[in-house]
Amino acid sequence: MKNISLKSLGVITLGNLTFALAVNLFLVSNHMGEGGITGVSILLKYAFNIDPSLTYFGINAVLLVLGYKLLDRTRIGYTLYSIASFTLFLRLTNQFHYHFQDIMLVPIVGGVVIGASIGFVLLAGGSTAGTDIIALILQKYLHIPTSVGLFIIDLFIIIPGAFIIGFEKTIYTLIMLAISTKVLDFILEGLNPKKSAIIISNQYEAIAQAISDKIGRGVTIFNGEGFYSKQGKKILYVVVDRRQIINLSRLVSEIDSTAFMTISHVSSVSGEGFTYHLSPDTSTSV
Numbered sequence: 001m002k003n004i005s006l007k008s009l010g011v012i013t014l015g016n017l018t019f020a021l022a023v024n025l026f027l028v029s030n031h032m033g034e035g036g037i038t039g040v041s042i043l044l045k046y047a048f049n050i051d052p053s054l055t056y057f058g059i060n061a062v063l064l065v066l067g068y069k070l071l072d073r074t075r076i077g078y079t080l081y082s083i084a085s086f087t088l089f090l091r092l093t094n095q096f097h098y099h100f101q102d103i104m105l106v107p108i109v110g111g112v113v114i115g116a117s118i119g120f121v122l123l124a125g126g127s128t129a130g131t132d133i134i135a136l137i138l139q140k141y142l143h144i145p146t147s148v149g150l151f152i153i154d155l156f157i158i159i160p161g162a163f164i165i166g167f168e169k170t171i172y173t174l175i176m177l178a179i180s181t182k183v184l185d186f187i188l189e190g191l192n193p194k195k196s197a198i199i200i201s202n203q204y205e206a207i208a209q210a211i212s213d214k215i216g217r218g219v220t221i222f223n224g225e226g227f228y229s230k231q232g233k234k235i236l237y238v239v240v241d242r243r244q245i246i247n248l249s250r251l252v253s254e255i256d257s258t259a260f261m262t263i264s265h266v267s268s269v270s271g272e273g274f275t276y277h278l279s280p281d282t283s284t285s286v
Contacts, residue, residue, distance in 0.1 A: 014084050014205035019117035020089035021096060025050075026110040029097040033161045033173035034114075035154035037063075037130030043161045053091040059085065060129045067133035070140060070214075075125060075247070082126040107176030114176070115183025123246065139216050153263060163206060188242055194266035195245045199236040199252055200224070201259035207235055210251050215244050 008063055023038060031046065033039055037059050041052035060083045068076060100106050127133075135149035144152075154177065160171040201207055208219040222235040240248055245263060252259050
């Protein structure tokens with residue numbers, strides 16, 4: 001855990017504080033739902049008056065035990081801190097309430113604040129854990145893309161929640177999730193859905209293996225030559241989801257801090273891993 005920085009912890013703390021405030025101030029106060037484990041915790045509060053902070057911590061603890069092998073040590077450290085800090089802030093801010101006269105403002109304001117908050121947590125290397133871990137498990141064992149996995153999980157949480165918060169509030173919750181997702185995407189990677197990376201390193205085999213194992217993306221290796229040195233070089237090319245680019249940069253830096261890497265915008269991408277998925281025995285990745 002030597003790579004954990006105080007700056008990252010500070011950003012994660014601020015992000016979780018604003019996230020917890022938004023949950024209590026905007027969502028719980030106006031009987032709205034949410035996605036993920038936070039949404040489950042809120043629904044259990046409405047139905048059985050269980051403290052959301054306790055539910056959130058308990059469920060995430062179980063999921064972290066199940067999915068810890070899918071996270072590197074540094075990310076586990078940030079994730080543990082993120083879970084603990086959000087749990088604490090969720091408890092400390094549960095007395096803050098604001099009732100909107102215009103209910104339509106709740107998904108707008110809540111979506112912007114929550115999306116930005118989660119974005120800063122992810123930028124700092126943290127994680128909201130919960131459904132992120134479930135999505136990683138689905139990606140590893142069922143080859144379901146992370147974004148699709150998160151969407152499916154949220155549907156399984158929000159749709160049954162309609163019986164608790166009502167159909168109208170469920171629609172507002174879906175609107176809020178759409179807004180928060182767009183804000184999150186903008187915070188992480190602007191308006192570009194995919195990124196490509198070119199990596200040149202003497203540790204190319206270790207980097208390629210780590211990308212395959214920890215990020216779940218195929219890597220293509222090209223042969224190149226340095227103009228000045230006239231020495232042969234191996235060039236890695238990989239395309240990743242917008243949420244994976246931060247982990248990719250950190251992964252490369254941890255293996256080879258001197259690696260040369262460029263990251264480019266990808267306006268469109270199709271093929272295995274993005275528009276369709278093949279079983280491991282029929283994969284065409286190189």
